[in-house]
Amino acid sequence: MHNAVRNPWRPSVQNQMLEKLAIAEVIQNWAVWRDAGDWERLRTVWHDDGWMTATWFQGPAEKFIAVSQAGFDRGVSILHFLGGISIDLNDHRATAQTKMTISQRGLVDGVLVDVVCTGRFFDFLAKRNGRWAIVRRQPIYEKDRMDPVSPDARLTLDAALLDSFPEGYRHLAYLQTRLGFTIKKDLPQLKGEAVMRLYAEGLAWREGAPTAFPAGGPG
Template sequence: MLDRIAIRALVENWAVWRDAGDWDRFATCWHADGIMMATWCQAPWAEFIAASKAGWAKGVSILHFLGGHSADVAGHRAIGQTKMTISQRAMVHDVEVDAVCTGRFYDFLERREGRWGMVLRQPIYEKDRMDPVDPAARLELDPALLKRFPAGYRHLAYLQTQIGYAVKTDMPGLQGPEVEALYAGARAGWRAGRIAEA
């Protein structure tokens, strides 16, 4: 139970400290070899922080909200799943919009020297939408560009493409081979001490 409490605290600290720009404390959420996978950035944690800082400097606005949580703990390793919503505001075709994506954080966690930390954070993107901040505004999206991205995060990816990011197009969703490969890697690789398969 103490491990589960510590893992939940870690997950909550990640969201609060990242969204507040509390980078020094945010860095403590990771182990030295930790990796962050996101639509717009796939990198070791230190590079993810650097990219996040650069985004902040340009006015990039991304917020995270957390919901239910589950952790499968096996000794000094765990898989954590946390319901989440990512909300990003930006200009798309001269219209200010909010893209909101709901899914799960799927975390590979390890306790080292008494401290739980993240080794890999892989979001699972389940569904999303885009809405003008002004309900009276008219927004027309490019159907061909929208179709390039998986259904679970296509509006978020559309927005991120518009502000200059190269978005990864094969992130896991609610169903499909990508999420099945993630689950298989968790079952086999992580329990065997490997993470490359995940």
């Protein structure tokens, strides 16, 4: 009589993988639909209380979509590319870290430049009424650089202005300032107190905190 072969894929493990696949699809859809200007479908990756933080914007997801659409229509060029993803799951709560780059093109003192910022999206997610979606998105900014689009262009930056921004996103902030945006200067980077607080907030969220934000609320 042959011994029964034990299936290593227990139902609980299978279910976790399916949940993580659903979460990964949400995150991938965000990047594709945001960059394609597919605003109606972009709304579906957020819960109604979703909150978006970026260098140039902090506010409700619905307002983020509106201002992104307005920028898209007037030619603002901000694109995203995603890499590996790590998901921590606890029942109907999850956090996800996704390697990404933010690429923005624009004029700095009359010179067309590309800025590429490397980092991670840190997402707080919830499954409500059978649907995974984002409750809070906080990018982590690790490093960036600026290059003229034309190789023969000459570009001189204001050193004092550049140094006034955090190291992880200083070139992105410089370009966005030149384009008229107001930049938040205390965002999480690769190391430091801000990113450690973010990790702690993510853990608290997975363990059942009433909101995805610290005691002071979103900001």
